[in-house]
Amino acid sequence: AQTVTQSQPEMSVQEAETVTLSCTYDTSESDYYLFWYKQPPSRQMILVIRQEAYKQQNATENRFSVNFQKAAKSFSLKISDSQLGDAAMYFCAYRSAIGDKIIFGKGTRLHILP
Amino acid sequence: DTGVSQDPRHKITKRGQNVTFRCDPISEHNRLYWYRQTLGQGPEFLTYFQNEAQLEKSRLLSDRFSAERPKGSFSTLEIQRTEQGDSAMYLCASSPGHGPGQPQHFGDGTRLSIL
Numbered sequence: 001a002q003t004v005t006q007s008q009p010e011m012s013v014q015e016a017e018t019v020t021l022s023c024t025y026d027t028s029e030s031d032y033y034l035f036w037y038k039q040p041p042s043r044q045m046i047l048v049i050r051q052e053a054y055k056q057q058n059a060t061e062n063r064f065s066v067n068f069q070k071a072a073k074s075f076s077l078k079i080s081d082s083q084l085g086d087a088a089m090y091f092c093a094y095r096s097a098i099g100d101k102i103i104f105g106k107g108t109r110l111h112i113l114p
Numbered sequence: 115d116t117g118v119s120q121d122p123r124h125k126i127t128k129r130g131q132n133v134t135f136r137c138d139p140i141s142e143h144n145r146l147y148w149y150r151q152t153l154g155q156g157p158e159f160l161t162y163f164q165n166e167a168q169l170e171k172s173r174l175l176s177d178r179f180s181a182e183r184p185k186g187s188f189s190t191l192e193i194q195r196t197e198q199g200d201s202a203m204y205l206c207a208s209s210p211g212h213g214p215g216q217p218q219h220f221g222d223g224t225r226l227s228i229l
Binding site (some may be wrong): 004009013033035037044045046047050078093095097099100101102104105106107 | 131145147149154155156157158159162169170172205207209215217218219220221222
């Protein structure tokens with residue numbers, strides 16, 4: 001069974017600085033998708049970024065980028081120029097290419113310090 | 115696109131009562147998912163539908179839980195004889211279903227509190 005591990009329950013970063021959230025996963029599959037979701041205090045889950053496992057190029061979305069290391073089964077999220085609105089729970093998630101359910105990690109709560 | 119809508123936002127009930135939640139997916143999304151999120155945890159998959167067909171159920175979904183999507187549009191999740199451990203946020207998500215790796219769009223959730 002696939003698992004997703006986020007080893008940092010909480011992190012803090014100064015506004016305008018860069019922060020990296022860690023995620024590792026375990027799977028025996030070769031084709032899958034990885035996601036980072038953001039859940040602000042209002043609690044609606046929002047997709048931040050998506051990575052296809054068959055793509056070597058790391059995904060980027062504006063200030064958000066990932067470092068995808070397939071062999072190491074690592075998928076970290078880098079947030080550049082942190083803003084107060086980035087404060088939220090961040091969930092790393094895995095989805096098999098042949099299934100539909102998403103497996104989430106336990107999350108990392110990110111605090112932005114003004 | 116009005117997003118995924120869930121009703122009610124909050125539900126407080128006594129142990130042993132039945133509760134029903136509703137989810138309206140984004141129109142034309144043929145896949146609909148239910149997740150449960152307890153405090154301090156990530157969402158856990160419960161079940162999902164493609165159109166009206168329920169294709170997968172988690173072992174978390176005991177026989178007290180039932181989900182339906184009768185016409186392939188909105189879905190309901192019913193919990194019978196609620197227990198303290200059912201207290202959680204119940205999240206619904208939908209996706210277009212075509213093409214691999216389509217992201218799931220989540221609703222605001224229904225927070226269930228069992229007294």
